Amino acid sequence: MIIRPRPNWLRMLFLLRGSVLPAIAPQLALTTGFAVLVTLLHGRLFSLKIPLTFVPFSLIGLTLAIFLGFRNNTSYARYWEARGLWGSLLNASRTLARQACTLSDGVDGADGADGEEAAARARPFVYRLAAFAHALRHQLRGSAPGQDMARLLSPEDCARVAQARFQPAVLLLMAGEWLRDMRRRGRLDPVLAAAMERPLERLTEVLGGCERIAGTPIPFTYAVILHRTTYLYCLLLPFGLLDSIGPTTPLIVAFIAYTFFALEALAAQLEEPFGTAPNDLALEAISLTIEATLRETLGERDLPAPPVAVDFVLR
Template sequence: MINYNPKEWFTFIFRVHKSDTVRQLMPMIISLSIYVALVAFLEIQVFNLGENSHLKNITILHGMLGFVISLLLVFRTNTAYERWWEGRKLWGSLTNTSRNLAMKINAVLPKDDELNRTFFKEHIVEYAFALKRHLRGHQRESEVFQSNVIIDHELHKPNHIAALMYTRLNDLYNQKIISGTQLLFLNEEFRAFTDICGACERIKNTPIPFSYSVFIKKFIFFYVMSLPFGYVFSLGYIAVPIVVFVFYVLASLEIIAEEIENPFGVDDNDLPLTMMSKNIQKHVGEIL
């Protein structure tokens, strides 16, 4: 995720960073510029179409379709941002749940029980890192506790770690180290782990419907490709930068929506899951 100062207007305007849509769209911008210039040349120089041509009336259609495409893109970007923001809220809940569980474990365990304290400290932290790797689709050995947290690579890693903590908690109850009331007291946080994991998986595994995404792309393409036929009559060769700018705005909105609709990836605008996992590691370590 990019950290920035939202008050620096001129920095945003004149700096091109690697996540800027200009970089991604540059080949299409160049191709579109050539296309619009060719259409302008044919209409003005070759066919010598004047103001009496019916093609000039196509701008009326563009005005109506522009309103429709604007509504579609507003809905598209709002839906993508809602998914991004929900993902951020879920990881905020994971941070709070990890803190609360660590504080409760710290309260119910005997002060001299270093073995169980270390177990829960490592596994609470490892749950966050395992969920991060699970959502990004790449699992490997623990990034934090290489020798202590042993996970079967064939298993669902977050569920496996939660199950290990559940088992240890039940063992503490059977050994009379914690009471039944304390067991219920701790259960809420363990349940929250699984709820958060399931909600994150729902966001990741449920993309925008294919037909909807394809329709928007086709709509933008045909809308932009038809623009020069009408605007060349009133703008001449100035239609080249105008049409390119319209395409840049429309296509950029679609690209931004595609990038943020899965907030758990590694794109520049995705959530900083590694940083949030390290914050959990720091806070749980301080408590336990």
């Protein structure tokens, strides 16, 4: 995901990084080239004059713009819901880490155990929460989480997670097992353990919500209809404009085609918010931020930094 200061109006006109222009450049060039050919041939195709006017294109263009706007709104709603789920993951993880460090009792059962002792006791639990964020990111992107798991988990936990098909769910199970062990040892009051289950349940909801978004795209038929209509509209448009605006037809066609192609490409990118495209969510930066804030709860100072490149690109 690209995070950068907003440039001035003039520089923004020529930005390529983060725009969809590189993705739509081939079809935009093809459409503009076809418009130039139609203009040079004066609207004739194999010696046959195509009798079109701009009136039907006005009606179709308005309808097409409405449907493209609806698809973009739907895609952005998926994107924003995904971002909200990861925000809830951060909040619930912070709550659990704080509770693990402050609500559990010392070895002798007395309240108010020493901070270092409490942090050492909560460390396996907190590290499992950090590993959950990384495992969820890798599951959504289809990548291997082995390096992050080896960095955060014990060899026994790492081997157990590696054997699982749904690794984030197993990590939540392991976090729940820590709560069970603390309760059985008398270091965590049953009432407090039940209170800690609520944010843990929220993490389960986050996991299910992300899986739902990743596994349920916008119906493909809907995208096909818009795709075909957009291309047919842009290819036939020069025949309807030529008699009215003459040699400037390719310029106007290029502008309209850019608008429609860009809206379609942007909707396709936002539809899948967990990928690695420039406009997708910065999951690596978010998961590293979650890890850093959880480890800081334990009193650690050597914390990971989010990957920030020179051009403010976060992935």
